[in-house]
Amino acid sequence: MTRWVLAWLLFLAALIAMFVLMGEVDAIRHLEGKSRAAAAVTSIALMASDIFLPIPSSIVMTFNGTLFSLVPGALVSLAGLLSGAVLGYWVSRWYGKRVLRLIVGNRADDTVKPFFDRFGVLAVILSRPIPLIAETITCMAGTADMRFGPFMLGQVLGGVPLAFGYAWAGEYAGDHHSAFLALFVAVAVPSALWFLWAATRQVRQRGV
Numbered sequence: 001m002t003r004w005v006l007a008w009l010l011f012l013a014a015l016i017a018m019f020v021l022m023g024e025v026d027a028i029r030h031l032e033g034k035s036r037a038a039a040a041v042t043s044i045a046l047m048a049s050d051i052f053l054p055i056p057s058s059i060v061m062t063f064n065g066t067l068f069s070l071v072p073g074a075l076v077s078l079a080g081l082l083s084g085a086v087l088g089y090w091v092s093r094w095y096g097k098r099v100l101r102l103i104v105g106n107r108a109d110d111t112v113k114p115f116f117d118r119f120g121v122l123a124v125i126l127s128r129p130i131p132l133i134a135e136t137i138t139c140m141a142g143t144a145d146m147r148f149g150p151f152m153l154g155q156v157l158g159g160v161p162l163a164f165g166y167a168w169a170g171e172y173a174g175d176h177h178s179a180f181l182a183l184f185v186a187v188a189v190p191s192a193l194w195f196l197w198a199a200t201r202q203v204r205q206r207g208v
Contacts, residue, residue, distance in 0.1 A: 036068070039067060039068075040068070040076045040079075043060055043063075043064055043076050043077070043080055044076060044079050044080040044083055045080075046060055046080070047060055047061070047077065047080025047081060047083065047084055048080055048083035048084040048087055049084070050080075050084050050135070051084040051085070051087055051088035051135050051138060051139070052088070057080070057081070057084075057131075058131070058166060060077070060080070061073075061077040061080075061162070061163060061166035061167065061170070062166045062167075062169055062170040062173070063170055064076045064077045064166070064167055064170060065077075065166060065167030065168060065169060065170025065171040065172075065173075065174070066170040066171060066173060066174035067170075067174075068167075069167075069171050070164070070167050070168055070171045071167075073167035073170060073171065074160075074163040074164040074166075074167035074168075075163075077162075077163035077166060077167060078156075078159050078160060078163040081128075081155065081159040081162070081163060082152070082155055082156070082159060084135075084138075085138050085151075085152070085155045085159075086152075088135060088138040088139050088142065089138055089139075089141060089142040089148070089151060090142060091139075091142070092138070092139040092140070092141070092142030092143045093142035093143065093145065094142075096139060096140075096142055096143030097143055112140060112143060112144045113144045113145065115144070116140070116141055116144040116145075116146040117144075117146075120141060120144075120146045120147075120150060120151065120154065121150045121151075121153060121154040121157075122154070123137050123141075123154070124137055124138070124141060124151060124154030124155055124158060125154045125157050125158040126158070127158070128154075128155065128158025128159055128162055129158065129162050138155075
C-alpha cells in the first residue's frame with residue numbers, strides 16, 4: 001500500500017499547487033464578467049479530459065459552484081462527468097481489449113466481463129466519487145462490453161450527488177469568501193474516500 005500512498009501524496013501536492021496558483025476564491029470571480037457559456041464549456045472540456053489526464057475534477061466542480069451557483073454549477077459538473085464517462089467508455093470499448101489482453105492474456109474475458117455483468121452498475125455508482133478508481137472502472141466497463149444503458153444509469157446515480165455536493169461547497173465558500181473551505185472540500189473528501197477504498201482493498205487481500 002506504500003506505493004499507493006506515495007502516488008496519492010504526489011497527486012495531492014499537484015492539487016494544492018494548482019489551487020494556490022489559482023489564488024483565493026475571489027480571484028476567479030473575474031470570469032463572471034466573461035461569457036458564462038465559454039466558462040461552462042471550458043469546465044466541461046476539462047472534466048471530460050480527466051478520464052485520460054490528471055485534471056483535479058473535485059476542484060473544478062467546487063469552483064463551478066462558486067462561479068455558477070448551486071444548480072447551474074452542479075449541472076455543468078454533471079455534464080463534464082458524463083462527457084468524460086462516455087469518452088472513456090467508448091475508447092475503451094473500441095481499443096481496451098487489445099491492451100488488456102496484452103497484460104493478462106485471454107483471462108480478461110473470464111474475469112472482467114462476468115464481474116461487470118453481475119456488479120457493473122453498483123461498481124460504477126460506488127466508484128464515482130473516488131479519484132483514479134472512477135476512471136479505472138469506467139475504462140474497464142467499456143473493455144468488458146458492459147451495456148451502455150446500465151453504465152450511464154450508474155454514472156448518473158453516482159454523479160448527481162457528487163456534482164451537487166461539490167457545487168454546494170463551492171457556492172458556500174464563495175458566499176463566505178473562504179478559499180480554505182473550498183480547498184478542504186475539494187481535497188479532503190476525495191482523499192478520505194480514496195484511502196477508505198485502499199484500506200478496504202488491503203484488508204480483503206489479507207483475508208484471501
